[in-house]
Amino acid sequence: xxxxxxxxxxxxxxxxxxxxxxxxxxxxxxxxxxxxxxxxxxxxxxxxxxxxxxxxxxxxxxxxxxxxxxxxxxxxxxxxxxxxxxxxxxxxxxxxxxxxxxxxxxxxxxxxxxxxxxxxxxxxxxxxxxxxxxxxxxxxxxxxxxxxxxxxxxxxxxxxxxxxxxxxxxxxxxxxxxxxxxxxxxxxxxxxxxxxxxxxxxxxxxxxxxxxxxxxxxxxxxxxxxxxxxxxxxxxxxxxxxxxxxxxxxxxxxxxxxxxxxxxxxxxxxxxxxxxxxxxxxxxxxxxxxxxxxxxxxxxxxxxxxxxxxxxxxxxxxxxxxxxxxxxxxxxxxxxxxxxxxxxxxxxxxxxxxxxxxxxxxxxxxxxxxxxxxxxxxxxxxxxxxxxxxxxxxxxxxxxxxxxxxxxxxxxxxxxxxxxxxxxxxxxxxxxxxxxxxxxxxxxxxxxxxx
Numbered sequence: 119x120x121x122x123x124x125x126x127x128x129x130x131x132x133x134x135x136x137x138x139x140x141x142x143x144x145x146x147x148x149x150x151x152x153x154x155x156x157x158x159x160x161x162x163x164x165x166x167x168x169x170x171x172x173x174x175x176x177x178x179x180x181x182x183x184x185x186x187x188x189x190x191x192x193x194x195x196x197x198x199x200x201x202x203x204x205x206x207x208x209x210x211x212x213x214x215x216x217x218x219x220x221x222x223x224x225x226x227x228x229x230x231x232x233x234x235x236x237x238x239x240x241x242x243x244x245x246x247x248x249x250x251x252x253x254x255x256x257x258x259x260x261x262x263x264x265x266x267x268x269x270x271x272x273x274x275x276x277x278x279x280x281x282x283x284x285x286x287x288x289x290x291x292x293x294x295x296x297x298x299x300x301x302x303x304x305x306x307x308x309x310x311x312x313x314x315x316x317x318x319x320x321x322x323x324x325x326x327x328x329x330x331x332x333x334x335x336x337x338x339x340x341x342x343x344x345x346x347x348x349x350x351x352x353x354x355x356x357x358x359x360x361x362x363x364x365x366x367x368x369x370x371x372x373x374x375x376x377x378x379x380x381x382x383x384x385x386x387x388x389x390x391x392x393x394x395x396x397x398x399x400x401x402x403x404x405x406x407x408x409x410x411x412x413x414x415x416x417x418x419x420x421x422x423x424x425x426x427x428x429x430x431x432x433x434x435x436x437x438x439x440x441x442x443x444x445x446x447x448x449x450x451x452x453x454x455x456x457x458x459x460x461x462x463x464x465x466x467x468x469x470x471x472x473x474x475x476x477x478x479x480x481x482x483x484x485x486x487x488x489x490x491x492x493x494x495x496x497x498x499x500x501x502x503x504x505x506x507x508x509x510x511x512x513x514x515x516x517x518x519x520x521x522x523x524x525x526x527x528x529x530x531x532x533x534x535x536x537x538x539x540x541x542x543x544x545x546x547x548x549x550x551x552x553x554x555x556x557x558x559x560x561x562x563x564x565x566x567x568x569x
Contacts, residue, residue, distance in 0.1 A: 126363065126391055127416040128483060131536065134388050148174070148300070151350035152323040156330040158383050159533035160361030163329035164479060167302045168198060170327055175212035180299040184215045187305050190453050190472055191479045192217060197420070214298070218313065223260055225316075226267055231274065268312045275319050303328040305479060309342040323348045331478075359383045361481055363392030363537055365564040370532050372557055377525040394539045396558055398546040398569040400489050401439065403446045405568060409538055410448075413484045418466040419449065423482035425474050425531050426454065427493035429544075437471055478530050485535035489544040490528065491551050497524035 147153050148170065155163050164186075171182035186192060195215050260267070301321045303309070306328035317326065328344055345351050359367045367385040369392075374381035397405050413422045432438050436455030443450055451465060453472035470482070474493050487493075501520040532539065543551045546569070558565040 126389065126537075128421070128536070129416070131363075131389060134386070147352040148327060149324060151352055152344065152348050153327045154306075154330055154344065154351060154353040155328070155356070156332065156353055157356035158332050158381060159529065160359045160367075160481075161356040161383060162358075162360035163331065163356070164195065164304055165198065165360060166356075167304060167327065167329055168195060171213045171300070171302055174300055179212065181212045182214070182300045182302060183221070183298040184213070184302045185218050185221055185304065186215065187217070187308075187479055188476060189217060190470065190476060191304070194480050218309070219261065219264065222264070222267065222271075222313070222316075225320075226271060229271070229274070231267075231270055268310065268316070271316050272312050275316065299325065301326050305329065305331050306344055307331050307341045309344075311342060314342055314344060323351070357384050358386050359389075360386065361536055362533065363389045365392035365561075366394065366535060366537075366539055367392075369394050369539070369557070369561060369565060370529065372561065373525075373532060374529065376553060376557060377522065379522070379526055379529065381526075381529060392537055392539075392564065394541070394558075394561075394565040396541045396543070396554055396565065396567050398543055398551075398567075400542050400544050401442070402540075402542055402568065405540065406448065406486060407446065409484055409540060413538065417483045419469050420466040421483035422469050422486075423480070423484070423534070424448075424450070424469055424471040424486045424488060425477050425534070426471060426488045427474060427490075427496055429492055429496065430488060431473060474527075474531050477534055481534055481536060483536050484538040484540065485531070486540040486542070487531050488542050490531070490541045491548045491554075492544040493531075494524045494528060494550050495548070497527050 155166050157163050167184055171184055174180040174182050184195065186195065192215050297320070301317060303317075303326065307330050323344075326344075330344075362370070362385075364385040364387075367383060371382050395405060395409065399405075410419075410422050426437060430438050431454045436452045437443075437450065440450055440452060449468045450471045451468040453470060453476060470480075472480070474487075498520045501523050541554065543554075545551060546555075555567060558567045
């Protein structure tokens with residue numbers, strides 16, 4: 119199959135994956151026990167969560183909340199809804215997509231643990247008059263003090279000042295932003311145990327559906343075990359890639375094998391094609407323009423996404439090359455800009471640009487991995503987490519630990535594209551770049567090396 123020669127558009131791919139998803143029975147246990155959808159990147163976990171939520175809303179009139187990792191992913195899921203055509207009149211009111219931090223923020227307000235930023239009185243939902251008398255924190259510094267807020271909620275639950283009766287009162291008051299019939303959690307492996315325990319207290323495990331990304335950790339290094347002390351749960355494991363075309367799946371599998379990462383997914387035979395371009399030019403605008411024009415035949419600028427290492431980001435001020443990119447007709451939604459982090463991209467005529475460490479869960483028709491070798495070096499340099507080091511305790515060489523961690527991290531950006539993966543290099547002579555050259559030579563029918 120000649121890479122780039124096919125006509126498997128996004129619309130056709132969505133029809134194929136939607137049909138294949140319908141063949142799976144993963145909803146029979148919902149409401150009866152904890153349901154775990156397990157799989158590696160691109161195996162359709164988020165798709166399944168969205169579909170479950172809409173099925174519950176449409177056929178059972180249930181209110182469902184999907185909690186995800188960041189604002190950019192909220193926008194991506196909304197885009198997914200458009201593609202798979204799950205919109206139905208009245209159903210959207212019963213399905214909400216939010217970030218974890220937004221939900222916890224609403225929760226501490228609703229439980230009366232903190233006053234709303236814009237008021238100077240206790241929350242009207244204060245469940246304990248005595249609690250209303252204590253000095254309350256405002257939410258200006260919510261993210262900075264997030265762990266402290268979690269501890270406060272946990273302590274109230276532990277001592278019984280937040281009880282099942284309090285939760286029932288919230289249900290009666292129809293606190294729309296907090297209480298839902300079902301909770302669907304994306305990337306559950308990367309949650310904190312305190313977050314998990316709080317949500318189990320609110321919902322119970324039988325009203326929870328989670329997706330488990332196996333080994334794609336971003337926030338922390340130790341996996342969150344949602345099955346611990348839960349007597350009834352059901353796990354479904356998906357090994358096929360519902361996101362990427364065959365050539366991309368085979369390339370990522372070969373990459374993982376090269377570095378002994380123990381990572382593999384199966385390609386779906388109907389999803390033919392896919393191309394990989396590796397350039398020795400860090401900002402290869404000629405290549406970007408050529409591939410953007412291909413992408414725009416059946417997609418929008420939103421579907422041509424850029425990922426950047428920290429070295430190309432000015433602290434707090436966003437991407438350092440914005441003017442240069444816009445000068446080459448690449449209008450960017452800059453997810454590295456602190457002023458945009460509280461929003462999600464909704465302009466389909468702008469290219470999304472995010473740091474590598476914010477891209478998990480996202481997808482695009484074409485993805486540009488800028489200076490990927492520089493990002494790998496960054497992950498190696500800042501490999502200091504003792505828990506991560508312990509997780510690779512079977513490797514004696516600490517330097518090898520660092521490299522393995524960085525290469526494992528590289529799988530996240532490499533599994534973002536559907537059709538086209540573009541990798542640029544800062545140093546073509548680095549060890550990482552040389553390994554990529556070897557892989558390119560071994561798969562020269564669909565991997566193109568440009569210099």
